[in-house]
Amino acid sequence: MDARAILAKKRDGGTLDAAELTWFAHGLSDGRVSDAQAGAFAMAVLLNGLSDAERGALTRAMRDSGRVLRWSLPGPVLDKHSTGGIGDTVSLILAPALAACGAYVPMISGRGLGHTGGTLDKMEAIPGYAPDIPAERLQAVVADVGCAIVGASDDVAPADRRLYAVRDVTATVETIDLIVPSILSKKLAAGLAGLVLDVKVGSGAFLPGEDQANALARALVSGAVAAGCPCCALITDMDQPLATAAGNALEVHAAVEILAGGTGEARLAEVSRALGGALLALHGIAPDAEAGAATIAKAIASGRAAERFEAMVTALGGPADIVAQAGRHLPRAPVVRDVVPARRGIVTAIDGRALGMAVVRLGGGRRVETDRIDPAVGLDRLARIGDAVDSQHPLARVHAADTSTAGAAAAAVRGAYRVADAPAEAPPAIRGRVG
Numbered sequence: 280m281d282a283r284a285i286l287a288k289k290r291d292g293g294t295l296d297a298a299e300l301t302w303f304a305h306g307l308s309d310g311r312v313s314d315a316q317a318g319a320f321a322m323a324v325l326l327n328g329l330s331d332a333e334r335g336a337l338t339r340a341m342r343d344s345g346r347v348l349r350w351s352l353p354g355p356v357l358d359k360h361s362t363g364g365i366g367d368t369v370s371l372i373l374a375p376a377l378a379a380c381g382a383y384v385p386m387i388s389g390r391g392l393g394h395t396g397g398t399l400d401k402m403e404a405i406p407g408y409a410p411d412i413p414a415e416r417l418q419a420v421v422a423d424v425g426c427a428i429v430g431a432s433d434d435v436a437p438a439d440r441r442l443y444a445v446r447d448v449t450a451t452v453e454t455i456d457l458i459v460p461s462i463l464s465k466k467l468a469a470g471l472a473g474l475v476l477d478v479k480v481g482s483g484a485f486l487p488g489e490d491q492a493n494a495l496a497r498a499l500v501s502g503a504v505a506a507g508c509p510c511c512a513l514i515t516d517m518d519q520p521l522a523t524a525a526g527n528a529l530e531v532h533a534a535v536e537i538l539a540g541g542t543g544e545a546r547l548a549e550v551s552r553a554l555g556g557a558l559l560a561l562h563g564i565a566p567d568a569e570a571g572a573a574t575i576a577k578a579i580a581s582g583r584a585a586e587r588f589e590a591m592v593t594a595l596g597g598p599a600d601i602v603a604q605a606g607r608h609l610p611r612a613p614v615v616r617d618v619v620p621a622r623r624g625i626v627t628a629i630d631g632r633a634l635g636m637a638v639v640r641l642g643g644g645r646r647v648e649t650d651r652i653d654p655a656v657g658l659d660r661l662a663r664i665g666d667a668v669d670s671q672h673p674l675a676r677v678h679a680a681d682t683s684t685a686g687a688a689a690a691a692v693r694g695a696y697r698v699a700d701a702p703a704e705a706p707p708a709i710r711g712r713v714g
C-alpha cells in the first residue's frame with residue numbers, strides 16, 4: 280500500500296477499509312508515514328469524517344500497532360480518562376484513591392492539547408518525576424504501589440503517540456473521529472478490566488456543545504464495550520475551570536490540597552468522587568455509584584490516597600513528601616499579580632478556552648510541538664460563576680515569567696470573564712451519564 284493513495288482516497292471522501300487503516304497505523308509506528316502525511320491524514324479525517332466501521336478499525340489498528348499489556352494482579356485493573364478541560368486535575372486525585380480502594384491503575388496519559396493542560400505536563404512539574412518509562416517498569420510500579428501516571432511507552436500504541444503530537448499543532452484536535460481512536464487505543468492497550476470517561480461540555484471543552492459531548496460519550500462507551508472493556512461516561516461541566524487553578528504546578532497544588540484533606544476545591548473533589556464511584560460500581564467493588572463515591576471519599580479523608588500518591592511519585596523519581604511539602608518542591612513564577620475586574624459585579628459567564636489560551640501564552644502550554652513548558656506559570660484564585668468581584672476580590676491571580684507576559688495574561692483574563700449586576704447560578708458539576 281501507499282500513504283499517498285490512502286490520503287487521496289480519504290481527501291476525496293472515500294471510505295478506507297480495515298487493511299488500509301491498519302497499514303497507515305503501522306506506518307505511523309514504524310516511520311513509513313511521515314509527519315507531513317500524518318498531518319494530512321488528520322486534516323482529511325477532520326474534514327470528511329470516518330464511518331463507525333472506519334473509526335473502530337482505526338482504534339483497533341492503533342491499539343495493535345504496539346504491545347498490549349497483560350496483568351496478573353489480586354485486584355481489577357481500572358482507569359479513567361478525561362477529554363480535557365481547564366483546571367482538570369482529577370487524575371492526580373483519582374488514581375491514588377482507586378489504588379487505596381484495592382484497584383490497580385496504569386494511567387497512560389498525554390501532554391497538553393490545544394488550550395487544555397496535559398496530565399503528564401502536570402506531573403512533570405514535580406521535580407524529578409519521570410513518566411516516560413518502559414512497559415515492564417510500568418507493570419512493576421503498578422503492582423507495587425497500585426497506580427502509576429505515565430506516558431505511553433514507545434511500544435504501547437505507538438501510532439497514537441505520533442498522531443497525538445501532530446493533532447496538537449495542526450488544528451485537528453476537535454473531531455470525534457480522532458478523539459475516540461486516540462483515547463481508546465491507549466486504554467485498550469493497557470489491558471483494562473474497566474474504564475470511566477469524563478467527557479467535558481461547555482466553553483472550556485474541546486467539544487463545547489451538549490449534542491457533541493453526548494455523541495462523543497456514546498462513541499467512546501460503545502467503542503470500549505465493543506472491544507470487551509466495561510465502560511461508562513459522565514458528562515461534566517466545563518463552563519468554568521474545574522479547579523480554581525490553571526497551569527501545571529498550580530494544578531498540582533490544587534490536587535495535593537484535596538489529598539491532604541483540604542476543602543477549598545469543592546467542584547474538583549465532587550467530580551473526582553463521582554468518577555471514582557461510577558468506576559467502583561461498574562466493576563462491582565461498590566453496590567452503586569453513590570456508595571462508590573463514599574468509598575473514594577473515605578480513601579481520601581483517611582490519608583490512604585495521599586500515601587499512594589507519594590509512593591507513586593517516589594517510585595518515579597520525585598520527592599517522597601510532595602503532599603506534605605508541595606510548596607517547597609513545586610516551582611514558583613517570579614511575577615505574581617492580581618487581576619482586578621474592569622467593573623464590580625457578579626461573574627455570570629467564563630470563557631474557558633480563553634483562559635486556557637492565556638496559560639498557553641504565558642508559557643504553560645505549547646503552540647508548536649517543540650515548545651518547552653514553564654511549569655511555574657498559570658492562573659490561580661480563579662473566580663467562579665456567581666462570585667462577587669471588585670477591587671478587593673479579583674478575578675484571578677497571574678503567575679508569570681516576566682511583567683510583559685503578566686500584563687498580557689491579565690488582559691486576557693478580563694476578556695474571558697463576563698461581569699454583571701444580576702446574580703448568576705453555575706451549572707452543576709455533573710451534567711449527565713452514558714452507560
